[in-house]
Amino acid sequence: FRLDVPGTDVTFGLNAFYDYVWYTGLISDTSAPSHSQAGADMHAEMNREGVVEFDVADAFARSDRPRDIGLGVAVISLYNQLSLTAPIRPGGRAFEIRPHGAYTVEFFGAYSGIPAGIGPCPAGTCPGNPSDPSVNDYQNYAGGLDIHWKFLPQTALVFESNFEGRSYFHPDGTVVPPGKILKLLAGAQGLVTPKIQAILKAGYAIGFDGAASTFIGQGELTWNPNELSAISVGVLRDVNNAVGAASATDLRFYLNSKTFLSGRLALHGNFAYDLIAFTQGRGQNDQLFSIDIGPDYAVARWFILSAGYVFSKRSSDYAQSLPLNYTRNEAYLRLTFTY
Template sequence: MKQSGKFWGGWSVLALLALGGTAMAQEPAAAPSTGGNGFKVGSGRLHPYFELETRLDSGVGYFAGPGVDPATGGVSPDLSGEFAMHFRPGFRLEVPSSKLALNLAGNLDYVLYTGLMTSNSGTASHLEGAADLLARLNPDAPLSLELSDQFARSDRTRTVAIGAGVLSLFNEARVKVPWKPGGGAIELAPSAAYAVEFFEPLGALSPVDCTDGTCNPLTADQFDYGNLHFGLEGRWRFLPKTAVVLDTGVDLRSYFNGGSPDATVLRALAGVAGLVSPKIAVTAKAGWGQNFAAGGSGTFLAQLEGTYLYSPTLSFKAGYLRTMEPVAAYGVFTDNRGYGEVRALFGGKLTMRAGGSVDFLSFTAERSDTVINLDIGPEYQFRPWLTGAAGYMLGSRSSSVTGGGLNYSRHEGYARLSVTY
């Protein structure tokens, strides 16, 4: 089933427990953190911005070589590189209120493949975008309501079983009811969400040696899915800066085109989160995950994360996460993930950051993948309304399944200039 030309989202939430809880990384709408006065909207401000980004990308998609007809060429030996331009207008709206607080960020991103490195890539130029909405009703009351939505269209899919060269359209709508009985020492937050993701190929070819449907971008739309999630988060602050935390949820995953087995995945974790010292914060949780669908299995889950605030301008974070999630083609997968990040601020204007992760993915049917990600670079605030950034990103993947779409290294260098009012 192909996605419609227009997609309407609902509501979702982007809030986490104040003292713990780390989810799988996703891609919310990016918005510059600085700007001028903006436009006054009620008690808040609207900040429009524009970003111009140049990106040298070694793995855009699969395209026919010079003089090759895509209709008859069949396959491509490697991911094609390209020099791309991103034209990204957007806005950020923040309206604080004790009755109805609103946060909204969004952008449109036109990705222009210049054809300087791959002659036939220009036909794959496309529109991307992202939007995040969070509405909080009575946010300071013991019982409040949060409604939000996250939307993203990009070449970074959330479905880890699928290979490279795929464009993803994702939306998640969520409702959450935070409840703080008895003065706030205990917090409970039941939630419900519904997400969909649709896929389409970026190029016109499939990779050579592709023996599995997950590595062929031309057939990725068979994995379009809907995911219904029910969750409960809890926290009991038994000391001023330490709490017992609870994170439970169940995902009901179904696929629109019958390309994958459905899954019903229950996860439950409990642990502690808080400050070990004035500069060190730790979260430690353990639990169990179980797939109740046909042929289901269970596994141990865990998270251990530490943050070290060396100084007000230098911080370190590192952690380990083991989780089970529903996934296309295989039903479920298990991820053992190690990650780390360091951030430093110099002179109040120059920010240096470096982050990386290694994921060991285990699927059913004896498939296993290793995914390595690295993102490093500086950002400098020239003026309150003008910010520049540059960086390098590495995405490397190796799989026990053969095929170019699942075995590759993607190098990206970028430079970005942001103007914000």
């Protein structure tokens, strides 16, 4: 469900969803892990015409996709992030200073009905009880300052900075303590031609308390053959906190596309391949591959019917079994209502 309340000086938006994940039992002979998922993203922008704008956003989700990349399958994640941004535009809208901050919590639980030994905890990440991932419940805090300068109407030079830290709600001496990370990026983003957009940013992440210090950045090209279609290809390198390690470095290659075939029918396709390296603690290297393809049909302006197939696979040299080594096949049907 999507709700948009546009306005000149104040805007508000809400995206909410409910999913029921049904395990068919065709392979595992059990449908016990079937479960409900739900979430909502809310945002509000205030004083948009003023020198100082105030933006507030909150993202909440209960799902089987943990935001922390250190965990694998068989985990239920309860995630919430509150973020605040105050864009400052002195003397016009071409130059913008954006102080920002975020507070995040994520709580973990196990699937019901799964056999012992399958998960949800990778070895060494759930001391005391390998079937209880709640020992990894955490809070993240982040803050920084971004600067955008539009030297052309649709193109800007950017500088981005962010400091990230983490603490666990149930600290345990046998678990690797989290690191802290300062990220600095500079580059440009915007239109190259009327139909091509580009993002090019490069920088460095400075790690503290065992976190990795390494180069980070992003390069992306987006082609818009028409107003309703877009194809994006890119590469992203980033460092974040991770369960069981001081940090995790993720090198991602991705392709996202949505193309209208005829009339109201569109086809979407999303592909991603990740190479992940963990520092301290686990010291492992993982690979993730995912692809999502399917049609979208606009029944009406306010109602979209979507279907798709998702294939995902993860392999790890840290453990040779679940929950870090798995193959997942999913078919889905989605109804989207916009008001």
